[in-house]
Amino acid sequence: MKPDRCILVLGGAGLVGAQIVRAIAREMEPARIIVASLYRGEVREFLHDARREFCNVEFIGAWGDVFVRDEFKEENRRRLLQTRARRNALYQDLFGPIDDAYDRSGLAQLIRQYKPDVIVDCINTATAISYQDIDSLGKQTHDLLEQLNQIVDHQDLAGLEALGRDLEQNVSSLLISQSLPQLIRHVQVIHRAMGECGTRLYLKVGTTGTGGMGLN
Numbered sequence: 001m002k003p004d005r006c007i008l009v010l011g012g013a014g015l016v017g018a019q020i021v022r023a024i025a026r027e028m029e030p031a032r033i034i035v036a037s038l039y040r041g042e043v044r045e046f047l048h049d050a051r052r053e054f055c056n057v058e059f060i061g062a063w064g065d066v067f068v069r070d071e072f073k074e075e076n077r078r079r080l081l082q083t084r085a086r087r088n089a090l091y092q093d094l095f096g097p098i099d100d101a102y103d104r105s106g107l108a109q110l111i112r113q114y115k116p117d118v119i120v121d122c123i124n125t126a127t128a129i130s131y132q133d134i135d136s137l138g139k140q141t142h143d144l145l146e147q148l149n150q151i152v153d154h155q156d157l158a159g160l161e162a163l164g165r166d167l168e169q170n171v172s173s174l175l176i177s178q179s180l181p182q183l184i185r186h187v188q189v190i191h192r193a194m195g196e197c198g199t200r201l202y203l204k205v206g207t208t209g210t211g212g213m214g215l216n
Contacts, residue, residue, distance in 0.1 A: 004200075005031040008116035010066060010123050013037035013046040016205060017122035021046075024120070025054040034114050036062040040074075062110055067128060067186060069093050069104035077132070087172045094181050102189055111193035119194065122205045129186070132177040141170040 007024055011017040012035035021035055035050070037043050043061040050059050064073025069089065072080060080086045093101045102108050111119070144167045176182075194202060 004028065004117040006034070006114060006116045007032070007118045007120065008034040008036065008111065008114060010036050010119065010121045011038075012120075012122060013039075013042040013061075014122060014124075018046055020120055020122055020205060021050060022053070025050070025057045029056060030117075032058045032060065032114075034060045034062060034110075034116060036064075036066065036110060038065060039063055060114070064106055065128075066107040066110065066123070067182060068106060069101075070106040070109050071104075073106040081169075081173045081176075084168070084172075087169070087176065090176045091172060094176055094185055098185075098188055098192075101185060102192055105189045105193075107186075108189050108193045111190070111197055111199065115197040116199055118201045118203065119190070119199055120203045120205065125183070125186075129182045130179040132179070134174060134177045134179075137170060137174045137177060141167070141174055144170055 007028070007030050009017055009021050009024070012021045012033075014037060017035075017037065021033060024030065025033060035043055035047060037046075040061075040063045043063045047059050047061050050057075064070075065075075065077070066073070068075075068077075068080070072086070072089075080090060093104060148167065190202065193199075
């Protein structure tokens with residue numbers, strides 16, 4: 001078996017990921033380690049130290065949200081949910097054809113660009129996917145539906161238009177914030193990209209506590 005020359009570490013600049021990167025660099029001495037994390041600043045800060053500590057390894061940084069399409073990867077999720085066009089885009093990436101979602105995926109593009117032999121996933125997936133405040137969204141949507149019933153009962157057509165806009169935003173946001181469809185699509189994308197690029201191993205690093213839920 002050929003040695004693993006390129007390793008992609010997702011969440012590599014985080015508390016756990018940084019230690020994983022150091023262990024890989026020290027014990028495996030691959031030619032290249034791709035360190036991918038959510039924020040540009042944390043990636044650059046970590047790589048500044050890692051490059052001085054391990055001079056024989058090439059470190060490459062990547063950043064952004066790997067759970068959304070590439071053009072949205074540096075956008076705040078709350079901001080994405082504020083416009084109908086972007087909510088529709090997130091809906092299509094989640095529930096639309098997998099081929100289209102795969103081509104747009106930031107994670108798929110990252111894997112296809114570097115073709116890693118191994119992917120080590122240190123992302124706290126439970127936090128990234130599950131904690132999107134669907135409880136509040138569900139309560140708000142329920143309240144809006146109650147208002148809709150009252151408007152229909154009183155035939156208040158003027159109030160119906162304004163309520164319709166709020167209801168559309170809440171319902172669409174609630175749909176694309178469900179954890180299970182996001183998790184399924186995430187696994188579909190990463191599995192397909194690994195097959196295309198010949199990645200031989202995907203290792204998920206789990207943690208205790210709340211981080212141990214979800215994909216962890």
